[in-house]
Amino acid sequence: MHVHPIAMEELIERDPSLLTGMREHFDLRTDVQPLEVYINSMDISDIDRAVLFALDCETSIGCKIPSNEEVSYIVDETDRFIGFASVDPNKKDAPEDLKNAIETLSLKGLKLHPAMQKFDILGENAFKVYEVAEELKIPVVFHMGMTWKKGLRLSECNPLRIDDIAIRFPDLKIVIAHLGWPWVWETAILIMKHENVYADTSGVYVATPKEHIKLALTQMIPATISERCLSDKIVFGSDFPRIEMNKMAEAVYELPFRKKVIENIFSKNPERVLNL
Amino acid sequence: MKFTVEKITLISKDETELIDITDKVKEIVRNANIKSGFCNIYSLHTTTAVTINEGLECLEKDIAEFLQKIVPEELPYFHAHFLPQDGRLGVNAYCHLRSSLFGINYVIPIENGELLLGGRQKIYFIELDGPKKRKVAVQIGGE
Numbered sequence: 001m002h003v004h005p006i007a008m009e010e011l012i013e014r015d016p017s018l019l020t021g022m023r024e025h026f027d028l029r030t031d032v033q034p035l036e037v038y039i040n041s042m043d044i045s046d047i048d049r050a051v052l053f054a055l056d057c058e059t060s061i062g063c064k065i066p067s068n069e070e071v072s073y074i075v076d077e078t079d080r081f082i083g084f085a086s087v088d089p090n091k092k093d094a095p096e097d098l099k100n101a102i103e104t105l106s107l108k109g110l111k112l113h114p115a116m117q118k119f120d121i122l123g124e125n126a127f128k129v130y131e132v133a134e135e136l137k138i139p140v141v142f143h144m145g146m147t148w149k150k151g152l153r154l155s156e157c158n159p160l161r162i163d164d165i166a167i168r169f170p171d172l173k174i175v176i177a178h179l180g181w182p183w184v185w186e187t188a189i190l191i192m193k194h195e196n197v198y199a200d201t202s203g204v205y206v207a208t209p210k211e212h213i214k215l216a217l218t219q220m221i222p223a224t225i226s227e228r229c230l231s232d233k234i235v236f237g238s239d240f241p242r243i244e245m246n247k248m249a250e251a252v253y254e255l256p257f258r259k260k261v262i263e264n265i266f267s268k269n270p271e272r273v274l275n276l
Numbered sequence: 277m278k279f280t281v282e283k284i285t286l287i288s289k290d291e292t293e294l295i296d297i298t299d300k301v302k303e304i305v306r307n308a309n310i311k312s313g314f315c316n317i318y319s320l321h322t323t324t325a326v327t328i329n330e331g332l333e334c335l336e337k338d339i340a341e342f343l344q345k346i347v348p349e350e351l352p353y354f355h356a357h358f359l360p361q362d363g364r365l366g367v368n369a370y371c372h373l374r375s376s377l378f379g380i381n382y383v384i385p386i387e388n389g390e391l392l393l394g395g396r397q398k399i400y401f402i403e404l405d406g407p408k409k410r411k412v413a414v415q416i417g418g419e
């Protein structure tokens with residue numbers, strides 16, 4: 001879960017404006033890497049398939065990084081990826097856009113970033129999008145928690161705001177990205193409370209992947225509680241290319257959890273979220 | 277005196293990997309048509325290295341394991357904080373340190389139009405933060 005193909009060479013060759021989007025809006029200035037590197041990273045991490053995100057920020061910053069069509073293009077190149085669409089809830093046509101992306105581009109979920117896309121996740125427009133996602137039986141991943149970009153509001157990303165959505169749409173599978181860090185307990189109570197709410201492990205903020213994931217799931221939340229109460233609801237996510245997939249995977253593999261719990265994080269929980 | 281620079285592109289498959297680039301460098305030297313001079317093999321990345329050693333798979337494994345032992349991944353490095361210029365955290369201090377141990381270039385004499393290498397010597401590009409796409413410059417100077 002949680003790979004951004006914005007730094008993928010094959011996409012940037014087709015659409016050089018993606019590079020500007022990545023550097024100026026996504027604030028990521030790492031080297032561009034070819035598809036082969038994405039696959040090699042998955043291979044050394046024992047990851048069979050990864051979820052690639054589109055991100056539609058047309059209203060807020062005037063670009064898609066990348067578009068649904070671009071994600072679909074990569075998904076069609078290899079069987080190693082599952083594509084997630086993104087729509088801009090500020091646009092009147094967003095519900096219809098989502099329906100088209102799922103039905104015509106074979107994308108399997110929806111990615112939203114409330115702070116970057118600058119929409120109200122509890123607003124009427126957004127609720128219309130969730131309605132369609134629920135009808136289509138696709139999961140929705142919300143960026144939650146920390147964002148470094150100046151000018152984006154952290155208050156939009158407090159996972160507690162997901163509570164209202166989970167209550168109103170009990171059949172909609174919701175994934176809180178980044179464990180909602182630093183609001184990890186807020187994320188924990190939501191995934192314990194709602195059958196339809198999950199969280200992914202992606203991203204690091206103040207430490208290496210190993211330090212970060214240990215801090216979040218064994219210290220901020222004691223390991224016993226994570227194993228006992230969260231192990232059916234956490235899915236592996238990396239946030240590649242902000243963090244290398246292999247580094248994040250190794251960090252999660254090394255958590256002091258039972259083998260079955262680690263299997264849940266890498267296999268069973270994502271399969272449930274993705275309806276596989 | 278003539279100087280040329282050519283670049284080799286590599287895609288690594290593992291986090292730590294020794295890639296034998298001897299044949300590629302030899303070909304560049306041959307095409308340069310220089311009888312006597314030097315060949316400077318220079319990596320364009322700070323989490324990689326260039327070295328010469330015996331071309332054996334067992335030694336490649338030993339070098340990789342030794343690096344992992346002498347520069348452990350898990351130490352409280354200063355580098356592991358948000359780097360605004362990159363838009364991400366510095367999660368690879370150990371890769372930079374391992375690179376510093378070897379250095380990122382190697383200079384080999386050219387004699388009679390060929391690299392002056394011993395029978396057991398192979399030129400290695402060392403990936404220390406892979407998998408990644410990498411570039412190595414091969415500068416040749418001489419006449």
